[in-house]
Structure formats: structure tokens, C-alpha cells
Amino acid sequence: MKRIPIVSTIIVALCIGAMIALGIWQLERKAWKEALLERYAANIHKSEIAFPRFPDQSVLFRPASGFCLEPVSFDLEGAGKAGYRVIAHCRTGAEGPGMLVQLGTTRDPAYRPHWRGGEVHGFISHAPTHRSLIGEMLSPAPQPLLLVANTPPDGLSPNGTPELSSIPNNHFSYAVQWFLFAAIALVIYILALRRRRPTA
The missing domain is CATH 1.10.287 (Helix Hairpins)
Structure with a gap:
């Protein structure tokens, strides 16, 4: 043997x-x-807070508000049956990072937003990163957050509610x-x- x-x-x-x-x-x-x-x-079900300046995963889905001084750019992100999410990159006037706002959804892939900013009320959610699942697990950087608006601007459909x-x-x-x-x-x-x- x-x-x-x-x-x-x-x-x-x-x-x-x-x-x-x-x-x-x-x-x-x-x-x-x-x-x-x-x-x-x-x-x-908690009370509204100011949108955090830096990513804080503990406040995900909590009601929040923020003020967009000026949208500097817009992105369209896939939203399944809803079409596309319209996301504004906002200048807040404070030092450090700005704020991402999901304004609403549209089925038009060529949609051009005309929103000029202002006060936004909604809830906190994860911002799209386009990283793979493994990339999310291995990346030391926390996943960025965005403010999902309760009321969309004219021409956009409402965002969905928080979904666990x-x-x-x-x-x-x-x-x-x-x-x-x-x-x-x-x-x-x-x-x-x-x-x-x-x-x-």
C-alpha cells in the first residue's frame, strides 16, 4: 500500500x-x-434628521432632509420596471462632500432634468456604486448614501417607499x-x- x-x-x-x-x-x-x-x-418610523455629511450606514431608511444649493450634474440609473432613477449631484455650500438626491423616476432614457435645487425631504438610501458584490465586501470605503425625495419635480414619477x-x-x-x-x-x-x- x-x-x-x-x-x-x-x-x-x-x-x-x-x-x-x-x-x-x-x-x-x-x-x-x-x-x-x-x-x-x-x-x-423615526423622526426626520438632517442628511448626514458623511456616510453613516446606521441611519439607512431614516427620514431626512437637506438643501441643494445647486445641482452640478445629473445621472440616470436603471430602476427596473420604473425605468430610470434621476439622481442629482448637489452642491450644499458646506466644506466636504455634497449631497446626492434621487429626484424621481422616468421611462425616457434621454430625459434632461430642469430642477434647480432647493429643500428636499425624503429618506436615506444607498447610492449606486457599480461595484460588484465582491468589490463591496472587500472595499474599505463605506457605501455612499443618497436622499430619496418624497415629492418629485414636475415631469418625474414618484420614488418608491423604503424597501428592506x-x-x-x-x-x-x-x-x-x-x-x-x-x-x-x-x-x-x-x-x-x-x-x-x-x-x-
């Missing part, structure tokens, strides 16, 4: 251990995300995948070892 290859076994064991550790980490993330979603659900379903919570399925990968790797390695045995 051939000896079990030590180096290969150590490498496989380390890989399986890493997969199991990632699965456990995803279960911990699941508990963290569920607590976060509870906070977001409570935020919807927009916050992904797939950690349990990710954990199951990592555990399955670990089990598959173990089975494949055991089968490879059995094939090394000399035939009679």
Missing part, C-alpha cells in the same frame, strides 16, 4: 479548513445582517455553499487516495 502523500494532504486539509472557516464567518454575518435589518426597519428587500441577506446560502465545497473537496481527495492503492 502506498504511503499517504503528506504535502498534498496538508494542502487539502488547509483548503478544507479555510472553506469551513468561511462558512462559519458567513453564519456570523447572517446574524449581524439580521440585527442590521431590524435597525433599518425601526429607522423608517433591497438589502441583500444571502449569508446563509453562502455558508451552505462553503460547507458543500469543503465536503466535496474531502470526498474527491479520499477517492484520489483510494485510486493510489495498487491493484491485486
Whole structure:
């Protein structure tokens, strides 16, 4: 009978251990995300605050207000069945970052906003970043926020209400995948070892 290859076994064991550790980490993330979603659900019913100058994930979905001195540019972002979200990049007059305002939605891909700014009331949501899910997980920068206006300017359809379903919570399925990968790797390695045995 051939000896079990030590180096290969150590490498496989380390890989399986890493997969199991990632699965456990995803279960911990699941508990963290569920607590976060509870906070977001409570935020919807809290009193209005000033839109934060810097990203603060703890106030997501909370009612807020801000004043746009001047929109310096506009973006159209996909909004599914609603068409496109119209997002204004606002100058606030204060030092530091300005403010993003989601004015409303339109089905016209060539829409040109004529909004000139002013006071905005709405709720806080995540701004689009175009980063992948892995990029979001690995990026040290917090996800930027925007103010979703309650009342759209003329020519735009109203924004939707806060939706907790927009916050992904797939950690349990990710954990199951990592555990399955670990089990598959173990089975494949055991089968490879059995094939090394000399035939009679």
C-alpha cells in the first residue's frame, strides 16, 4: 500500500479548513445582517434628521432632509420596471462632500432634468456604486448614501417607499455553499487516495 502523500494532504486539509472557516464567518454575518435589518426597519418610523455629511450606514431608511444649493450634474440609473432613477449631484455650500438626491423616476432614457435645487425631504438610501458584490465586501470605503425625495419635480414619477428587500441577506446560502465545497473537496481527495492503492 502506498504511503499517504503528506504535502498534498496538508494542502487539502488547509483548503478544507479555510472553506469551513468561511462558512462559519458567513453564519456570523447572517446574524449581524439580521440585527442590521431590524435597525433599518425601526429607522423608517423615526423622526426626520438632517442628511448626514458623511456616510453613516446606521441611519439607512431614516427620514431626512437637506438643501441643494445647486445641482452640478445629473445621472440616470436603471430602476427596473420604473425605468430610470434621476439622481442629482448637489452642491450644499458646506466644506466636504455634497449631497446626492434621487429626484424621481422616468421611462425616457434621454430625459434632461430642469430642477434647480432647493429643500428636499425624503429618506436615506444607498447610492449606486457599480461595484460588484465582491468589490463591496472587500472595499474599505463605506457605501455612499443618497436622499430619496418624497415629492418629485414636475415631469418625474414618484420614488418608491423604503424597501428592506433591497438589502441583500444571502449569508446563509453562502455558508451552505462553503460547507458543500469543503465536503466535496474531502470526498474527491479520499477517492484520489483510494485510486493510489495498487491493484491485486
